[in-house]
Amino acid sequence: MPFINGAIPPSRTFDPVAARWTSLDGPHSSRYVLMVLLWVCSFLLVAIALFLRAAPMLRAIFREHLWTLPCFLAVLLALVPAHELIHALAYGCGLRSPNLIAGVWPKRGIAYVIYDTPLPRQRVLRMLVAPFLVLSVAPLFAAPFLSGPSLILLAFFSLLHAALCAGDAVTVLRLLRLTPPGAMIHNDGWDTYWGPSPSSTPPSAWRGTRRSA
Secondary structure, eight states, X not given: OOEEESSOOOOSSBOTTTTTOEESOSTTHHHXXXXXXXXXXXXXXXXXXXXXXXXXXXXXXXXXXXXXXXXXXXXXXXXXXXXXXXXXXXXXXXXXXXXXXXXXXXXXXXXXXXXXXXXXXXXXXXXXXXXXXXXXXXXXXXXXXXXXXXXXXXHHHHHHHHHHTHHHHHHHHHHHHHSOTTOXXXXXXXXXXXXXXXXXXXXXXXXXXXXXX
């Protein structure tokens, strides 16, 4: 799995423009940017409000049990790497695949994982929702067994991670609204395209050795 420091690289394997695939970026792109901001602000504001309300109690715990603050910070820092690792696993293509690319884009403040070969829409949707289900929804099943600071921290981290899922959530919405169920999905740099099965595309659209998805 290659690691990139910078922008999402252009595809090395497939040219969706040459294959006449349809771009998801269009005149309504600004609407989706607004949706991302609304999603982030909604979850983030609730998480911050919850944390500030519990701050006096948490400060007392951090002072009394010195190990709790490093643990809190470690979980906080691990959210993004864990999120991207779940994306990588949810592709179902193996972490050692040369087509699986991870990266950090400091200029935009984002981390990403992409698979550089067209994939079925259903698999892409599964990849997109996996971190939200694992890190925001699944931990909530422990809520009935917790109370006090533990419950507050569980809710805080669940909400904070949900805010990180804004781009995934909006992409899921775009795929559901703008692509048919049997579509194939492919990223060429920052742009996302959809089209029919690669077997029906011209050979000129493949930029390198065709690899199995």
